Amino acid sequence: MTTTKERQPTDFATAVERLSKVSVDRHFDAYRDVAWDDPEMAIDPEDPRFELWLDDPLRRTDWYARQPAEVRSRIALHRVATAMRIGWEFENVLQRGLLEHAYWMDGRQPELRYLMHEIAEECQHMLMFQEFANRTGMDIRGMPRHMKLASRMVVLLSRTFPAAFFMFVLAGEDPVDYIQRKQLKEGGSHPATERIMRIHVTEEARHIAFARHYLRRQVPALHGLRRRQLAVMAPIIFGTMARLMAFPSPHTARTFGVPRPDLRRALRSPSGRRLLSEVAAGPRRLCVELGLTRFPYSLLWRVMGVWDDPRAPGGPDEVAPLMEAAAG
């Protein structure tokens, strides 16, 4: 009889080989597969199809409702282009980490080939994201500076603590995937954002699947201290990345003069809290499955506002400094 332990390596190798095959069968090119110069793809900052998505905390503020339609369009365009620039920076960190991780791998491991496919796909995503941001004609900035500096540590993790690095990978990819799928379901997007999101969710499904397979294989094999370190790091990584990906950036808020109290109220509202909890739902379920969320680590998930009950004591109210950072 085959045990789970004996079956695992083969299952992992089979899954990775399948992901590599699909990467060849179904992949996109940023310039061949997006009709940038088609007249219907032209970006007009006052196009009414640029509207904040329904779950965006800023969309629910009275301040946003009071803005004229053309200003709301400009805000929404700045917001989506900023999200793409943040995506560009996140994928840059991800690629550097994957390259560092791959550098030390045995070339016969099937995941080496898959990782090279993933790096190539992220290059195409970055080309799409930056092209879109440039075509807005706006001053678009990505992550706050302190996060850009901290990203060097993440690259290092890919070598020193790969399980934590792949948690970071999921923490960026899963919330973006959740948001983009929901936006596509809402419909009514501008053709350029719609095309970019469709390409992105198709390829990210593979990246997310790989990170999950990897963590399911690696985490049970970690020794006690490493497991405890990962249990502490996971909610901090997911809480920080969920805010970065789901909340308006400080630069967007400053550019349009969003009053800080309005934004802060929106981020702390029940819907703002629910959004954080929802974008982190996929990775949270995986961490529960891996046994990383037991007491006392569950408290950290609550403190970071990414547990499944956003009204629970110790929720987002206790992470005021992070909220402040998000509000600029």
Ligand SMILES: [Fe+2]
């Ligand atoms: Fe991507």
Ligand SMILES: [Fe+2]
């Ligand atoms: Fe990705």
